[in-house]
Amino acid sequence: MEVIEIENLTKFYGSKAGCEQICLSVSGGQIFGFLGPNGAGKSTLVKMLVGLLRPTSGTARLLGKPLGDFTVRRHIGYLPENFRYQDWLTGQEVLGFHASLCRLPGPEKRRRIPAVLAMAGLAGRERQRVRTYSKGMQQRLGLACALLTDPELLFLDEPTSALDPLGRREVREIILSLKKAGKTVFLNSHLLSEVEMICDRVAVIRKGRIVAEGPLEALLGGAGEAEVEVELAGFNPRLEQAVAGIARTVQWAGEKGGAGGGEGSRIKGRVVLNKQTDTARLAELIVLNGGRLYALTPRQRTLEDLFVDLVHEKEEAPGC
Amino acid sequence: MLTIALFTWREAVRRRLLIVTVFLAVVFLGLYGIALYFANKEICAHAGPVAQKLFIPQFFTLGLYFGSFIVSFLAILAAVATISGEMESGVIYAVLARPIRRSELVFGKLLGNGLLLVFYAALFLLALFLLVHAVTGFTVSGVAPAVALFCLQPLILLSVTTLGSVLFSTLANGVVMFMLYAVAVVGGMVEQIGWFVHSETMQRIGIVASLVMPVDAVYRKLVRILLAAADSSGAAFTQMGPFGAQPSPNPASGCWFTRCSISPAQSRWLCTRLIKKISGSFGNLPPDIFSYLF
Numbered sequence: 001m002e003v004i005e006i007e008n009l010t011k012f013y014g015s016k017a018g019c020e021q022i023c024l025s026v027s028g029g030q031i032f033g034f035l036g037p038n039g040a041g042k043s044t045l046v047k048m049l050v051g052l053l054r055p056t057s058g059t060a061r062l063l064g065k066p067l068g069d070f071t072v073r074r075h076i077g078y079l080p081e082n083f084r085y086q087d088w089l090t091g092q093e094v095l096g097f098h099a100s101l102c103r104l105p106g107p108e109k110r111r112r113i114p115a116v117l118a119m120a121g122l123a124g125r126e127r128q129r130v131r132t133y134s135k136g137m138q139q140r141l142g143l144a145c146a147l148l149t150d151p152e153l154l155f156l157d158e159p160t161s162a163l164d165p166l167g168r169r170e171v172r173e174i175i176l177s178l179k180k181a182g183k184t185v186f187l188n189s190h191l192l193s194e195v196e197m198i199c200d201r202v203a204v205i206r207k208g209r210i211v212a213e214g215p216l217e218a219l220l221g222g223a224g225e226a227e228v229e230v231e232l233a234g235f236n237p238r239l240e241q242a243v244a245g246i247a248r249t250v251q252w253a254g255e256k257g258g259a260g261g262g263e264g265s266r267i268k269g270r271v272v273l274n275k276q277t278d279t280a281r282l283a284e285l286i287v288l289n290g291g292r293l294y295a296l297t298p299r300q301r302t303l304e305d306l307f308v309d310l311v312h313e314k315e316e317a318p319g320c
Numbered sequence: 321m322l323t324i325a326l327f328t329w330r331e332a333v334r335r336r337l338l339i340v341t342v343f344l345a346v347v348f349l350g351l352y353g354i355a356l357y358f359a360n361k362e363i364c365a366h367a368g369p370v371a372q373k374l375f376i377p378q379f380f381t382l383g384l385y386f387g388s389f390i391v392s393f394l395a396i397l398a399a400v401a402t403i404s405g406e407m408e409s410g411v412i413y414a415v416l417a418r419p420i421r422r423s424e425l426v427f428g429k430l431l432g433n434g435l436l437l438v439f440y441a442a443l444f445l446l447a448l449f450l451l452v453h454a455v456t457g458f459t460v461s462g463v464a465p466a467v468a469l470f471c472l473q474p475l476i477l478l479s480v481t482t483l484g485s486v487l488f489s490t491l492a493n494g495v496v497m498f499m500l501y502a503v504a505v506v507g508g509m510v511e512q513i514g515w516f517v518h519s520e521t522m523q524r525i526g527i528v529a530s531l532v533m534p535v536d537a538v539y540r541k542l543v544r545i546l547l548a549a550a551d552s553s554g555a556a557f558t559q560m561g562p563f564g565a566q567p568s569p570n571p572a573s574g575c576w577f578t579r580c581s582i583s584p585a586q587s588r589w590l591c592t593r594l595i596k597k598i599s600g601s602f603g604n605l606p607p608d609i610f611s612y613l614f
Contacts, residue, residue, distance in 0.1 A: 050417040073419040080417075084410035088334050100323045101418040145414060 002061075003028045003153055003184040004049070009058035011044050018044035020208040021058070026201070028152075031175060031185045033199035033216075035192065035303075037311055041208040042188045043081050046155050049186075050078045063152055074102055077146035081157040081188070083139055087131035091122055091141050094130060095148055102149050112148055120144035121170055135162040143171065147178075154178065157188045172198055196303040204310045211310050220301050226276040231295040232286055235267045239289035246281055248272045266294065324420075324428025325435070332398070332436055341394055345444055348390060352383050353451050360456045376458045377547055383448055384546075388473055388539050391441045395474035396497045398437065399481035401490040402429045408490060430482050437474040445470045460546045469542040473535045477501065480533070500533040508536030 004026040011018040019041040026032045036042045047053040049060060051068060065072040085094045092113060099109040117126050120140040125133070133141065139162040146154055156175070160168040168191075175185050175198055189195050195202060196216065203213035212219060225248060232239075235252075244250055254267035271282060279298060286293050332338045356379055363372050403426065406412040416422065445467055452458050460466070477497070484493040507529020514522025530537035 047413075052413060052416055070419045070421075073417065076417070078414065078417040080410065080413040082410040082413065085414065086331075086411060088331065097323075097327060098414070098418065100327075101415065101420050103419070142414070 001028045001064075002026065003030075003063055004032075004060070004186065006045075006049075006060040007058055009045065009048060009060050010056050011041075011048055011053060012056045017041075017208045018053075019048070019205075022205075022210055024203060024210065024213065026184060026186065028184050029179060029182050030200045031179050031187060031198050033195035033202035034186060034188045034205065035190075035195060035202060035307060036205035040205045042205055043157055044208075045205070046078075046157050046186070046188055050076065050155055074149055075152045077149065077151035077154040079139075079142045079146040079154075079156045079159050081161075083142035085130050085138065085141055085145070088129065090127050090129055091117065091133070091137075091144075092126040094141060095126075095144060098145050098148055104149065112150065116144040116147045119147060119174060121167070136164065136167055139163060140167070143174070147174075152183060154183060154185045155188075156185060158190065159187070160189070160191060160194065168194065192303045192307055202303070204307060206311050212306070216303070219306055220303065226273045226279060227299040227301065228271050228273065228279055228282065229295070229297045229299055230269045230271060230282070230286065230293065231266060232269075233266045233292045233294065234290050235265070236290055239286060239291045242285045242289050243269070243271060243282065246273060246278050246285065248274055270299075321424045321428040321431065324425055325432035328429050328432025329436060332432075337398065338436070338440075341390075341440065345390065345440075345447075348386070349444075349447055349451055352386075352448075353455060355379075356383070356452065356455050372456070376452075376456050379456075380452050380458060380460075381543055381547070383452065384445075384543065385539070387444055387448055388470065388535075388542075391437065391444060391470070391474045392477050392501060392535060394440065395433075395437050395477040396481050396494070396501065398433050399429075399478050399485060400494045400497065401485060402433070402482055403485040404488065404490045404493060405485070426482065426486065430479065433478055433482075434475055437478060438471045441471045441474055442467050462545045466542050466546050469538050469545070473538050476533075476535055476538065501535065503529050504533035504536040507532075508540060512540075 002025045004024065006022050006024040009022040010020050022041075022045055034042055034045070044053065048055050049062060049067070051073065055067070060067045062069075063072050063075055086097070089097065095113045095116065096109070099113065104112065113126075114123070117123050120143045122137065122140050122144060125137065130138065130141065139159070143156070143159060146156065159175075160171050163171060172194060175187070178185055179198075187195065187199065199216055201213070201215050202219060204211050240250075240252075249272045250269060251271075252267055252269045255265060273279060273282065276298075279296070283293060283296055359379060360372070360376065363375055367375075401408075403412070406415070412425075415425065446463075449460065449463065480500070481493065481497050484496055487493075488496060507526045509526075510522050510529070511526020514520070514524075514526060
């Protein structure tokens with residue numbers, strides 16, 4: 001079931017585009033990463049989806065209901081990027097206020113508030129005023145607030161921006177546990193390594209338009225190509241020709257003239273293969289052609305590589 | 321809406337707004353009572369009961385005037401940041417993502433602040449009546465309409481200030497509201513003097529000012545009701561001075577009472593038309609958030 005369906009959602013601030021013709025669909029039980037540089041329109045999209053901004057054009061459905069449907073908001077959690085809560089209240093009172101806004105029945109309210117406080121790591125601090133909370137604690141309170149109604153769908157806008165590494169790890173674990181419980185998480189984040197660790201699908205937005213979208217492995221794997229680093233001795237023209245035969249590109253670094261030499265004639269190369277299964281074939285060819293293979297390391301393309309490529313290179317976005 | 325109204329009261333109590341204003345009102349009434357006691361004593365001792373009948377109403381309007389000042393300031397300060405402050409701090413984002421309409425938020429705050437102000441103003445005026453009566457024996461009739469009018473003043477200011485907090489930043493709203501209040505006060509005084517010196521232009525200036533912001537006109541009407549009924553033989557004299565009410569306020573201002581008390585509802589039209597013009601000047605705030613308020 002599609003939990004989020006977005007069609008041509010567009011937002012203009014005056015004549016400036018915040019988001020243009022965004023088309024996305026997110027299935028239930030997924031962690032969806034939404035990436036983009038500052039000012040690309042990530043938060044604008046989330047604000048439109050949670051009802052803080054009215055789209056200029058386009059439509060979207062959340063949990064099968066159109067945007068603006070109030071009944072669905074009960075099942076949506078939202079942690080804003082600029083998380084701020086009434087600093088004259090205690091953490092528990094903030095959650096109590098939000099529970100009233102969501103019209104949570106009394107028993108559920110009494111059950112959920114301690115549960116989300118514990119989940120967000122605020123147990124024992126709930127009676128302190130929010131003004132005494134550190135920024136990280138306020139973000140944890142925001143997360144507790146987002147989780148309060150046990151929502152089916154969560155929008156987390158930079159949920160770990162104020163947290164230390166341990167806190168980030170805890171939040172990652174919370175997000176993964178939510179996924180296990182069948183919830184859908186829409187994660188806006190700058191922290192690419194974090195997204196890479198937990199997201200099933202990602203979309204990259206640039207200048208208000210989506211420039212890539214799909215399962216993480218597919219995006220990182222490119223068109224099935226694989227990059228490997230090799231280190232060998234016994235380099236010779238026959239070997240060079242054989243490797244070039246199965247590689248898309250090859251770059252050698254080192255002294256090629258030391259054919260048949262000893263340890264001093266090692267050479268390193270970076271080989272981009274047409275498909276991942278050619279990695280074994282590459283090792284075989286090196287050995288068959290008189291090379292002595294010392295290392296063969298598949299190099300995994302990171303999300304950061306992909307992000308940098310997309311943000312710098314792509315000019316036009318794919319349509320719906 | 322009720323959740324927001326209750327929350328507004330809780331905020332007033334928790335942030336000590338209520339306790340501070342009640343304390344200051346007690347201080348004001350205490351000082352006023354002491355001054356009134358000695359003034360009354362001197363007048364009785366040296367000028368006699370006729371002078372007392374003429375001068376005590378003057379003291380009474382003095383207390384009434386500064387009392388309405390306090391209540392008006394409280395109304396402005398209670399509402400000046402009611403929406404804009406939450407937008408500026410970012411508190412509103414988490415709230416508006418909940419199943420709550422923008423109008424519920426605005427009217428909830430209006431209801432909460434409004435009831436608080438009505439309660440405060442009514443108690444303040446009754447305390448003033450009792451104090452003046454206890455010290456001087458001075459009585460007024462028409463207490464019920466007077467209390468209603470005294471409560472209407474902060475309600476007018478509250479509704480216009482709430483509208484301002486949707487349209488402007490907190491600082492700009494504060495400046496605009498105090499300027500509007502000053503226009504009303506000065507306009508009322510100019511009109512009052514205009515009646516003494518028979519200047520039609522000055523009277524018209526006062527009427528125009530009361531159409532812009534009718535709080536002073538409400539005050540003059542209130543004094544008119546209280547003092548004309550109190551002592552008709554000395555009415556002309558008791559209504560003299562900057563705090564009296566020589567003319568009965570213009571009926572056009574009366575239309576404004578109703579107009580202003582429901583202005584947030586009617587301002588939807590104004591809001592939706594002004595949003596595009598104004599919202600661009602709010603920097604990193606999402607401009608369209610204003611359009612959701614109604």
